[in-house]
Amino acid sequence: MVHQMTVETIAAVATPFGEGAIALLRLSGAAALEVAGRVCRVAKGEFADLRARRLHRAKVLSPDGSVLDDVLVSVHRAPASYTGEDVVEITCHGGILVTRRVLDALLGAGARAAEPGEFTQRAFLNGKMDLTQAEAVMDLIGAQTDLALRAASEQLAGRLGQRVNGLRDDLLSLVAHVEAYIDFPDEDIDPDTGAALLARFDATLGALDALLATAGQGRILREGVRTVIYGEPNVGKSSLLNALVGHERAIVSETPGTTRDTVEECINLRGLPLRLIDTAGLRETADPVENAGIARTRDTLARADLALRLVDASQPPSLQVPAPPGAAVEILVLNKIDLGLAPTWTAHADPAVVRISCRTGEGLDALAAAVYERVTGGQLAWNPSAAAINARHQRCLARARESLSIARAALAAGTSPEFVALDLRAALDAVGEVVGGVDTEEILGKIFSTFCLGK
Numbered sequence: 001m002v003h004q005m006t007v008e009t010i011a012a013v014a015t016p017f018g019e020g021a022i023a024l025l026r027l028s029g030a031a032a033l034e035v036a037g038r039v040c041r042v043a044k045g046e047f048a049d050l051r052a053r054r055l056h057r058a059k060v061l062s063p064d065g066s067v068l069d070d071v072l073v074s075v076h077r078a079p080a081s082y083t084g085e086d087v088v089e090i091t092c093h094g095g096i097l098v099t100r101r102v103l104d105a106l107l108g109a110g111a112r113a114a115e116p117g118e119f120t121q122r123a124f125l126n127g128k129m130d131l132t133q134a135e136a137v138m139d140l141i142g143a144q145t146d147l148a149l150r151a152a153s154e155q156l157a158g159r160l161g162q163r164v165n166g167l168r169d170d171l172l173s174l175v176a177h178v179e180a181y182i183d184f185p186d187e188d189i190d191p192d193t194g195a196a197l198l199a200r201f202d203a204t205l206g207a208l209d210a211l212l213a214t215a216g217q218g219r220i221l222r223e224g225v226r227t228v229i230y231g232e233p234n235v236g237k238s239s240l241l242n243a244l245v246g247h248e249r250a251i252v253s254e255t256p257g258t259t260r261d262t263v264e265e266c267i268n269l270r271g272l273p274l275r276l277i278d279t280a281g282l283r284e285t286a287d288p289v290e291n292a293g294i295a296r297t298r299d300t301l302a303r304a305d306l307a308l309r310l311v312d313a314s315q316p317p318s319l320q321v322p323a324p325p326g327a328a329v330e331i332l333v334l335n336k337i338d339l340g341l342a343p344t345w346t347a348h349a350d351p352a353v354v355r356i357s358c359r360t361g362e363g364l365d366a367l368a369a370a371v372y373e374r375v376t377g378g379q380l381a382w383n384p385s386a387a388a389i390n391a392r393h394q395r396c397l398a399r400a401r402e403s404l405s406i407a408r409a410a411l412a413a414g415t416s417p418e419f420v421a422l423d424l425r426a427a428l429d430a431v432g433e434v435v436g437g438v439d440t441e442e443i444l445g446k447i448f449s450t451f452c453l454g455k
C-alpha cells in the first residue's frame, strides 16, 4: 500500500455522458476526503468524520459559494474500497451541465482528471485484483450476451487467475527442483529423478495447452463469431442480414452489385454473440468500385469463423463459383424457396443444407439452430463454463510454452541444469505476466487505456 502515499487524487464522472436522472462522480486517492470536503457541505458535522459506507446528504458549492447541487455522498476508507485508496462517491443530478460543474469543482479543489481505467489500474496496483480480474471488468461492461457475461464474471471472480497461479506454482517447483542441482555441481540428475521431472514438465505443458486451447472461445465471447454471408450478387445476402438483425440494416435491391462494402452488425443468437458481415456479391465485373468490394469480401472470408454461403435456389447453380471460404466452417444456405426450387436443388438432399426464404421468414429458425450447432457442437471448440483467455493471455502463454518446451528438450538431452533453469525462469515470467506479476508501465498503459472513464 505504499502506492497510496505517492499518487495524486483522481476524479471522474463514472456514468455515461448525457442527460439522465442521476450521475455518479468518483474520487480516489489519499486526499479524496479532503478534496471532497472542500467542495461538499454536509448537513451535520465535518466531511472528514463521515461514517464510511453510508449515504450522506450534502450540498456541492461552487467556487463563489453558491449551491451547485443537492447530492448524496458515500465515503470508503482505504484499504476497504474498490481502488484500495480512500474513495468518495458523489451522486448528483444527471444533467450534463450540473455534472460537469461538480467535476470542475472537484478538479478546482485539488483533484486531477482520471485517465480511462485509472481507478481499476489503482485497484490492481494496490493488490485488490490481479490483471485478469481487471481485464474482466471491461469484459463484463462490454458483454453483449449471457454467455459473454457469465465468462466475464467468472474471470472477475478470479477463476482464470487461479488456474494461471496453479501453473505458476508448478513452474516454480520445477525451477526449485532443477536449481537444486546447480548448487551441487558434482551431482548428476539420476535417471529415475530425470524421468519423474520430465513427466512433470509434460503435465505442465499439458496444462498450458489446455488454457491456450480456450483462446478461440475467448475471442468469440469478446468479439463475437465472425459470420460472413457470401455468394453471388442478388441471391439475398443483404436480405438475410436484415432478417437476422431484425431491421433494415443493409440496402436490399433487385439490382445486382448493390452492396459494395462490407456491412457489420452484432446479434445475439441464443446467447452466442454473432458478428454478422454482409459482403459484396462475388462475380466477374469491370466496375472498379465493385471489384474493390469483391476484394474486401475475399479478405473478410479469409478471417471468418463461420461462412454462410448463400445461393438463390430458384435458379440453377451458376458457373461463377464463389471463392472458397478458407479455413472457416461453412453452411450452405438455399434462399428464395418461396419461389420454388430449381431441379438441381430439389435433388440436393444433404441434411446440412438449410433452406430459407428471407421474404417469408421460413427456415430462419432452422438456420439459427444450424449456426448454433456448428459453432458450439465441436466444429469450433466450445465450453462456456471454462475459463476463456484473451489475446494478451494467449501471447504470454504461447511464449511460456515455447520456453518450457526448450527447457524440456534441454533436460531430456542432459544439458547442464543452469540452462534448463534459465528457460524455465523465462516460462515462469511469461506466465506471471498474465496475472500481472510484472507491472511494466507499457503493458499496464496498453490494457487500461481501453477502459471507460471513471472505471
Ligand SMILES: Nc1nc2c(ncn2[C@@H]2O[C@H](COP(=O)(O)OP(=O)(O)O)[C@@H](O)[C@H]2O)c(=O)[nH]1
Pocket (backbone or CB within 6 Å): 232, 233, 234, 235, 236, 237, 238, 239, 240, 251, 252, 253, 254, 255, 256, 257, 258, 259, 281, 335, 336, 337, 338, 339, 356, 357, 358, 359, 360
Ligand atoms: N422471392 C424472394 N426474393 C428475395 C428473397 N430474398 C431476397 N429477395 C430479393 O432478391 C433481391 C436481391 O436481394 P439482396 O438482399 O439485395 O441480395 P444481395 O445482392 O445478395 O445482397 C431483392 O429484390 C430481394 O427482395 C426471398 O427469400 N424470396
Ligand SMILES: [Mg+2]
Pocket (backbone or CB within 6 Å): 237, 238, 239, 251, 252, 258, 259, 279, 281
Ligand atoms: Mg447485398
